[in-house]
Amino acid sequence: MAIDMLKTLRQIAQEVGTAKDLKAALSVIVQRVREVMGTQVCSVYLFDPDEQRYVLMATEGLNKRAVGKVSLARNEGLVGLVGRREEPLNLEDAPAHKDFRYFPETGEEKYYSFLGVPIIHHRRVMGVLVVQQRERRQFDEGEEAFLVTMSAQLSGVIAHAEATGSIRGLGRKAKPVQDAKFLGVPGAPGVAIGTAVVMLPPADLDAVPDREADDVGSELAAFQEALEAARKEVRKIAGRLERTLRPEERALFDVYLMILDDPTISGEIEDIIRTGQWAQGAVRQVVKQHIKRFDAMDDAYLRERATDIRDLGRRVLGHLQQAHKSKVEIPEQAILVSEEITPAMLGEITPDKLVGLVSVKGSGNSHVAILARAMGIPTVMGATELPYSRLDGLTLVVDGYHGEVFSNPSDEVQRQYRAVIEDERELVKGLEALRDQPCETTDGRRMPLWVNTGLLADVHRSLNHGAEGVGLYRSEVPFMVMERFPSEKEQQATYREQLQAFHPQPVTMRTLDVGGDKPLSYFPIKEENPFLGWRGIRVTLDHPDIFLVQVRAMLKAGAGLGNLRILLPMISGLHELEEASHLIHRAWGEVRDEGVDVAMPPIGVMVEVPAAVYQARELARHADFLSIGSNDLTQYLLAVDRNNPRVAELYDYYHPALLQALHKVVQDAHAEGKPVSICGEMAGDPAAAVLLMAMGFDSLSMNANNLPRVKWLLRQVSQQQAQELLTQVQSMDNPQVIRSVVDLYLRNLGLGRVINPASEVTA
Known part of the structure; x- marks a missing residue:
């Protein structure tokens, strides 16, 4: 069997990604895998941890009435054997195997060839994916490799469904699994327990989750308002461009208005809302169905209409999101969850209600993580497996020490973490008395304790905790919050604030360190491996214009204070130090020529x-x-x-x-x-x-x-x-x-x- 594995996987992943729930996702997988591999049967068995059994959850080829009814213990049948061994099982005569278990209700007695692969997520067996054929033969290496790869794709889908409860009863509403744990990276230390407030990317159809409507009438009204707002928006754009477009180009806007006025599409959306789905979910469902339909057409002109439908769907969704945002009540203990948290999102929740942050994307050094540390908000970044769009309203525990998130935590987990929060509170009270005490060992060794800063907001917290200087000032932060390179005067003012705040204690200013996980939107660096690429001193030595301006700003900011130290990042050889030192001395000479009396800093x-x-x-x-x-x-x-x-x-x-x-x-x-x-x-x-x-x-x-x-x-x-x-x-x-x-x-x-x-x- 020759399979274009990457292309096929991409197609199946796309179909699975648009499935509305686990039942639909499993249905897509068993249908497509059976079709691609040319087998008579494809089935998925999921492991139920409560019952300690593998349950048949989807099949193409076996009797579908057996779904949800047929199950095997961990030590039972070929499925149980695959789970125990945690490796594929490839048999040409399955009924002859000593572990074969026959279930009359499935009708599988006529299938001889058997290939089963475990579905594993974070070292835990979640189920088994099986294909079967009537003829006696062993599946070849290519077929086995394809099924193993497919099971790896499936594991993430199941993990998401498990965390949100849709795994139980094949998508029927159920209580989410307790203590579902997701790994990320620590963003800011601390522990938070609160209610998830999910912020979805603006007008992203793929990110909209299914959600039960609180009031069907209100959702229908909201949809009609959003539809009318989209119509006005299109008319406004058409009017603005009327003089600059040819008649045939202006006709595109007429097409847009026709689609918005089409009772078929709006009727389908309203029908779905009446079933209890909220308006945003109904728009996503119908729009994506129409996109899929147009994408599959042979006619190029009609395929282009998929783009029109997508654009209009996003416009309607955007208006729905705006209206929804104005009605959302933020809980007292709010944990902000998003695919990628931005600084702007932080401003949408009252600071005294915000207790934690969770971001699917981003790193421990991202701008938001730095802000979170400055604000003292426990944060987990890079939680890539988190089904974030389905967590709204669920209780979460955010462990910013270990980079872990627990959804729907049990009473016992909450008790343990509340004890940590209380201990933290008591400890902080006790440590406040040490602020003005030196850090000195019992036998007299003095150890200066400095702080890492990047924002003016860090200054107050640092001084309150008794910092004796700045060991690392991240000078890239002022660059990251702007939409262009800051001027020399702007940099000078920012650096002066830091140097004055800690004077006479030393302030170590690292020169611009961008690249890797610290990109600048206006200075994009696209690389295959950014961490081993153009970053730190490598960038600034290649751009002496940027480096000299920054060093001049630092030197001028330190005039009359004498507490500036300059630190060079990512040095890998003596030649880089010598070249950077030469540029610093050149900048020092230029500053002195301008009449600024400043000593050469260390x-x-x-x-x-x-x-x-x-x-x-x-x-x-x-x-x-x-x-x-x-x-x-x-x-x-x-x-x-x-x-x-x-x-x-x-x-x-x-x-x-x-x-x-x-x-x-x-x-x-x-x-x-x-x-x-x-x-x-x-x-x-x-x-x-x-x-x-x-x-x-x-x-x-x-x-x-x-x-x-x-x-x-x-x-x-x-x-x-x-x-x-x-x-x-x-x-x-x-x-x-x-x-x-x-x-x-x-x-x-x-x-x-x-x-x-x-x-x-x-x-």
């Missing part, structure tokens, strides 16, 4: 790629200081994308390779008489901070929210205890064991309360 290098680790001594010899970016260094050293939830478990800054690299950089910098600091999530982990202090770091820089915890813990231990602990873990080769040993050591000292507030949760 210039530092960020150590965040492996090449810099092995050149640390040479770099330290030519720089004034080193600063390790622990987030990127962990990512590059372990070859793990830190923003990808699929490999989140592999991203671990307790990895022995990273610990060795950190210690080496400190020793090399000190050998040249230069200070070395560390910024990133690791520095803000109180337990990891003990190891970093033992290694000899001269300062730690972290998120302001983490500073009180780190200070409290370091004030409870001695430098000698920290070095004993470091010596103990340096001989270990497993990051999980290292983490456990560190936690246990500190707990035995009675210091476990600040290590990880959510670490005791067993959900």
Whole structure:
């Protein structure tokens, strides 16, 4: 059997994506797989965790009356065998197999060939996908590969349905599964329990979920209002362009109005609303049906009408969304959920009602995540498996420490997380008293604690928590909030605010670090692998115009203050440091020529790629200081994308390779008489901070929210205890064991309360 696998999968995925519920999705899969593979039977069995049985949920070829009725225990039949083995089973004479189980009601006794593959999602078997044929033969490798690939596609669909409850009873309304867990990446620390408020992308037909109408009459009225608003909008556009378009081009708007006035389409939408569907869902359903119909036509002109239908459907949907938004009541404990949260969305919910954020897209370093940390809102980013459009109104738990989301949490899960929230509240009260106390160990080792900032909003929080300086000012943030490059004067004003706010304490300003997961909308960088591409110092050295303007702005902003330090990101070799230093000295000369009396600030290098680790001594010899970016260094050293939830478990800054690299950089910098600091999530982990202090770091820089915890813990231990602990873990080769040993050591000292507030949760 020759199958154009990619093309076929793409077609099936598209059909499954437009299915209104799980029943329809499974129906599409069994029909299309049977058709593509040329088999007589295709069936899906889903595992019911409550009953511990595999239930026949969809079939083409077997008796459909058996759907929902035939089931097998985990240790029963060929389906059970596939589930237990978690691998494909390919038989040419299935009835002869010792595990074959015969169900008269299915009518499968006449089918001999059997190929079953497990449907697995996040290491959990969710079901089995089966094809069968009358003739005795083994399915070939291509057919097996296709079915395995199809089951991988199906696993995500089932996981979404399971989380929202539609898996039960094949799409009939049911209570969502309790404690459905979704992985993302930590965006902002903390825990939140609240009600999901889903914000859908504007006028995106694909994102509209099914939802039961509260009032059918109101939904019908809303639809008619949106239809009339769309008509007015089209007439307005036609009138505005009347003089610039030829008559045949103006006729397009007449076509649009005809479609909007077509009683067939509007009648179909109203009929669906009367069944209890809300207006937005009815518009999506009918419009997508018509799009599919036009797309399938042979005539090119008629196929083009699919684009017209889509455009008009989006216009009507947009007006419906506007009307709906004005009526939505935001709950007291609101958790904002969206495919991609934007800063503008944050402004649509009253700050005192917003307790958490969940974004399907985005990373822990995205602008929204930075804003969330500044606002102290627990956030999970990159929750790619989350069926976000179906969660509106459900209770959620957002664990911003581990990057986890629980939908419809059980009483027990809620109890555990409420205890974490209460402990957090009590802990913060106790730590406030430390604000003006120095971070000093019990045997007198002084450890300066600095903060990572990027917004003016960070300043107040940082100073309130006793920050002694800024170890990392993300200068790209002012660039990200604008729609063009900020001018030298605009940059100067922004930098001056930061430098003055922390004066006389040092402020380390990193030069523009864009690319990777920090794009600028007005300076797009399209690359196959952006994290190994054109980013950081590589961009600014290629654009000295951007670099010189920024450095001049920094130098002028620091005039008369003397607390500016300049940090260069993504340095991978001495030549980049030398070239950047030359440009900084050139900018300094230009500023002095303009009459601004400013001293040359210290210039530092960020150590965040492996090449810099092995050149640390040479770099330290030519720089004034080193600063390790622990987030990127962990990512590059372990070859793990830190923003990808699929490999989140592999991203671990307790990895022995990273610990060795950190210690080496400190020793090399000190050998040249230069200070070395560390910024990133690791520095803000109180337990990891003990190891970093033992290694000899001269300062730690972290998120302001983490500073009180780190200070409290370091004030409870001695430098000698920290070095004993470091010596103990340096001989270990497993990051999980290292983490456990560190936690246990500190707990035995009675210091476990600040290590990880959510670490005791067993959900």
